[in-house]
Amino acid sequence: MSHTTETLDGFRIEIDADAQRGDIVLDRGPFNTISMEQRDALRLAFEQLDADARVRVIVLRAEGEHFSSGGYIMGFLEASPEHVSHLAWNIAAPARARKPVIAANRGYTFGVGFEISLACDFRLVSETVEYALPEQKLGQIPGSGGSARLQKIVGITRTKDIVMRSKRIKAQQAYDWGIATELVADSELEAATAALVRELVGFSPLAQRTAKKLLNDTEDASLSTAIELEGHCYSRLRSSDDFREGVEAFHAKRKPNFQGS
Known part of the structure; x- marks a missing residue:
């Protein structure tokens, strides 16, 4: 089996050449928080896999029971206004990638974790998923395209309900509202992801x-x-x-x- 792994700060890149699959795996336990520096590194990882001839499909997934509780909160105060104004560009990397991108979500998928998943083409969700944009609780708004992408999917009424009340959306509701592509049992998430990769690889x-x-x-x-x-x-x-x-x-x-x- 042709398999390579590269470990970076808060995540790793895995390439399975036989499956023509490249994975970006969030791995900063227990909640896979995403640091300011990691956002830029994640963008570069998507660009790297997009340029890799061995990879046909990119998968964004995470270790543990939660995809990501969001960004490292103190990092927002430490970053300059100019730096944070570029956050959405990094998080839009899955949408800019030419190849199909699958997000495999389970557990807490909050803030930037939700925003980067919304920038992917397919969202496969475990029954344990809870989506949220909780920035209002910090006196802020989503800053990486979350409210804009969400509004395109579910409309202004539901987006205001989610954003302005920092409301959590559970897996079934996310699927019913068209946020999630597919809803599966928690034990089936990896198998469903692998099956979608195999399906997509079969197309031109x-x-x-x-x-x-x-x-x-x-x-x-x-x-x-x-x-x-x-x-x-x-x-x-x-x-x-x-x-x-x-x-x-x-x-x-x-x-x-x-x-x-």
């Missing part, structure tokens, strides 16, 4: 990258603009090797062998 890397970027870029667009951009992306893929392979495999009733070109 080029078509996956194109779909992700198109959907992210058109989230704020008018319907007519979104349809126009979709058409341009469709026509670009029309001349790809992967599309030809997909059509030929379909007619030959065999599994396609996509190359990402």
